[in-house]
Amino acid sequence: MTVTISDLRQRPDFFDTVADRIWRAWWKRHGVPLDYIMVRLRENLATAGLPIALVAHRGDEFLGTASLIASDLDERPHYTPWVAAVWTEPELRGQGIAPALIGRAVDDGFALGHQRIFLCAAPVRRAFYLRLGWTPIEEGVGPLELTVFVRQRLDAADAP
Numbered sequence: 001m002t003v004t005i006s007d008l009r010q011r012p013d014f015f016d017t018v019a020d021r022i023w024r025a026w027w028k029r030h031g032v033p034l035d036y037i038m039v040r041l042r043e044n045l046a047t048a049g050l051p052i053a054l055v056a057h058r059g060d061e062f063l064g065t066a067s068l069i070a071s072d073l074d075e076r077p078h079y080t081p082w083v084a085a086v087w088t089e090p091e092l093r094g095q096g097i098a099p100a101l102i103g104r105a106v107d108d109g110f111a112l113g114h115q116r117i118f119l120c121a122a123p124v125r126r127a128f129y130l131r132l133g134w135t136p137i138e139e140g141v142g143p144l145e146l147t148v149f150v151r152q153r154l155d156a157a158d159a160p
């Protein structure tokens with residue numbers, strides 16, 4: 001499948017779908033209204049740089065989303081930026097869409113000048129990020145027992 005990864009600023013037609021998926025996956029169960037997520041996401045689009053919302057699509061078909069945000073874990077405010085809100089449509093999982101989104105988010109972070117990109121994951125997703133080459137740097141963080149992962153930029157001097 002040919003997957004295109006776009007910045008949501010370039011494909012605002014996917015705005016409602018991205019907001020809906022982020023809301024359903026992470027906020028609805030906590031009683032947060034969809035309107036609140038839409039306002040926050042719209043603010044994102046008005047700025048350059050972080051935060052970045054990415055959308056995976058095939059033409060006009062929505063496949064998934066991921067974000068690169070300044071902070072994601074209250075317990076670790078000194079780490080930035082973070083890959084977050086990674087989502088693939090359920091019927092399209094297992095085809096490499098999330099890895100493509102995550103890879104693009106990391107590249108965008110490096111392009112903005114960050115040397116390290118972070119990500120936190122629940123135990124159920126730990127193996128997934130290990131397979132993608134992320135390095136765990138902390139385990140059991142916070143009440144959700146999250147693993148904190150890092151991707152380090154390889155400068156030319158470090159390359160083999």
Ligand SMILES: CC(C)(COP(=O)(O)OP(=O)(O)OC[C@H]1O[C@@H](n2cnc3c(N)ncnc32)[C@H](O)[C@@H]1OP(=O)(O)O)[C@@H](O)C(=O)NCCC(=O)NCCS
Pocket residue numbers: 025085086087088089090091092093094095096097098099120121122125128131
């Ligand atoms: C986690 C998630 C983003 C992975 O997305 P993806 O695009 O399916 O990623 P991949 O293509 O690399 O597949 C991931 C693995 O899940 C397996 N998988 C999970 N659900 C699947 C499904 N419904 N159909 C097929 N494979 C599935 C795949 O086989 C694959 O295993 P592998 O790495 O051993 O091949 C996706 O399952 C998702 O959106 N989950 C809900 C939101 C979430 O938990 N986000 C992560 C927060 S840390």
